[in-house]
Amino acid sequence: MSSPSVIKTLVGVDFSSAPTRRKPIRLAFGQRQGAVVRLETQRGLESLAAYEEWLREPVVPGGGWLGGFDLPFSLSRELVETLGWPTAWAPLMAHYASLTRAEIRETFAAFCAARPVGSKFAHRACDGPAGASPSMKWVNPPVAYMMHAGVPPLVAAGVSLPGLHAGDPARVALEAYPGLLARELIGNRSYKSDDKARQTPERLIARKDMIDALEQGRSRLGLRLKLSHAQRDELADDASGDKLDAVLCLMQAAWASTQPDYGMPKDADPLEGWIVSAA
Numbered sequence: 362m363s364s365p366s367v368i369k370t371l372v373g374v375d376f377s378s379a380p381t382r383r384k385p386i387r388l389a390f391g392q393r394q395g396a397v398v399r400l401e402t403q404r405g406l407e408s409l410a411a412y413e414e415w416l417r418e419p420v421v422p423g424g425g426w427l428g429g430f431d432l433p434f435s436l437s438r439e440l441v442e443t444l445g446w447p448t449a450w451a452p453l454m455a456h457y458a459s460l461t462r463a464e465i466r467e468t469f470a471a472f473c474a475a476r477p478v479g480s481k482f483a484h485r486a487c488d489g490p491a492g493a494s495p496s497m498k499w500v501n502p503p504v505a506y507m508m509h510a511g512v513p514p515l516v517a518a519g520v521s522l523p524g525l526h527a528g529d530p531a532r533v534a535l536e537a538y539p540g541l542l543a544r545e546l547i548g549n550r551s552y553k554s555d556d557k558a559r560q561t562p563e564r565l566i567a568r569k570d571m572i573d574a575l576e577q578g579r580s581r582l583g584l585r586l587k588l589s590h591a592q593r594d595e596l597a598d599d600a601s602g603d604k605l606d607a608v609l610c611l612m613q614a615a616w617a618s619t620q621p622d623y624g625m626p627k628d629a630d631p632l633e634g635w636i637v638s639a640a
Contacts, residue, residue, distance in 0.1 A: 371398070371618060372428040373537065373611030375603045378503060378510040382407045384555070388415070389607035391615070396578065398615040399587040403595075403604060409510055416518035416532075425531030427623075429614035430515075431606060432507040433485075433496030434525060434536040435634040440472065440483035440497055450525045450632055451516070458513040462506055466499045486630060491541045491639035524625050525634050535617055535637040539609035542638070545581065546574040553602020560600035568597050568605060575612065582616040582638065613637045 375387040385405035391398050406412045435450060447453045473481040482495040499505045521528035523535065543552065552567035554560050572593055578585035596605045617623040617637045629635040
């Protein structure tokens, strides 16, 4: 497996398991030229049906896309084996998709209840290096529901998920995590909130500092973000941080486009998957 040179369009996806007009799934499209990533357009998808339609959009000859998606692509091996679920990725996802959210919540809550305090959740190997929430978490944030809503459409649309599932080599999806890059750029400062009361000047300054760091290339990704003045203002003014998170995922996808096998670790678990750019 290697990064195909035919893919020119990069996309970052800030996902929601319940998108609305007020809070859509955010897409950030761009292209990389050397060490420069240019943000081209942004797009909001106001429903899961719109997300599915986008994934099925035909690719023009000689084109294609490589995307970083902010949602987990799998569950921990420990959890899967304890529950007696399929230990191959495609059958596991088929089983997971067959469950309701209520069934997922009840199953995972029972799993956690049987475990000692301090180790309630089962983690994937990639969660720690990325600083990501366990993919079985159903609240704050509900990433288990995000996987339930976001992964089956990828499979149904025939998208390729390297290391997990073969599909169309011109449409490639990687699991991204914007928090990983955000922490490198501004530490643990908070830069977003959906709560208007918490959309403070300090968070606005943090977003502006992050955008400045992205434009100057101050990360180990070795890439610089190129923005217009209007784009810079738009990213800073979005107090929810969703548009900026999509751009962070775009940068992680851009980094993967420079790496053999998209930067996938050689010891990546073919059941658990991996998070792009995590050590």
